[in-house]
Amino acid sequence: MRTAERTSSLAVLRETIRDASLVWLAGGIVGVSFGAIAVAGGLPVWVPIAMSLLVYAGSAQFSAVGVLLAGGGPLAATATGLLLNTRTAAYSLAVADILGSGRLARLAGAHLVTDETVAFALAQQDPLRRRTAFWVSGLGLFAAWNTGVLIGALAGGALGDTDAYGLDAAFPAVLVALTLPAVRKEAGVRRSALFGATVAVAVTMTPGVPAGVPVLLALAGLALYRRGATA
């Protein structure tokens, strides 16, 4: 039993590293572009670097810097970034028992809660595998993202337009691959996710709605969730 557990843990480690390394690479490249955009826009080199280490939330960082560079002011920049990150509160509820039992694991693990790490963790079946997937994908992504930002802030726009590589399609595709098993398995999740995504897309296309709100409204889809309704 113990040997079997260890084997399964090792297998999950290998599998997570294999799959997550692509996400790390993509995260690193997006990090380079974040660093480059921030510095090219006129912010000091330390701003993107400090922001990436401390805030560590890609979409919020891009929006906050975007608002700052567009002259939107510090209040609007903060509000936009925070609104985008409210979803991490829901994520942290979902992965609370995955992080580990110690205080340090909880405090450090909370900082690694991102779309990607939650998706990697929830794609696994049992608690031990979920914990391994969370920590391995999370530590790697933190390292890759911050290294990328550092390079981008120092080297500037050497990459050019990352949209030319289709990088903007890679992130949604990562989430498709990681959420598909859950969506496929349970009719309740399928209904909720479909309805929620429709709401989010419709609200995003509505003028005047602040960034971050549409995705939160998707949680309304949970009204269609009923337990035990399997496919």
Added chain:
Amino acid sequence: MSPTVAVILALTVGTYAFRLVGTYAFRLVGPVLHGRVELSARVQELLSAGAVVLLVALLATGALTEGGGFAGWARPAGVLVGGVLAWRRAPFAVVVLGAAGVTAVLRLAGVA
């Protein structure tokens, strides 16, 4: 304190608070549910479903929209190919690189 420093600090504290609140809320609720494993498992299932709903909403808006408008055809086409590959149980790397590759090739061909 410069406005930029204030923005970074506010975002840091606020974001970390969001990330931490769930883990502590879960811990507070845990003892209350003690001995009622069935309910706790149900709550956990609902929370997992909530996370999946958020992630799917994020991928849908990320695939289809850009700055409040339609993102153009190249990106959703790439993501759709990735989705088909994932549905056919292709390896993770094939799904992600397939999506990025299709989008890149479409853009090279002049499709926005």
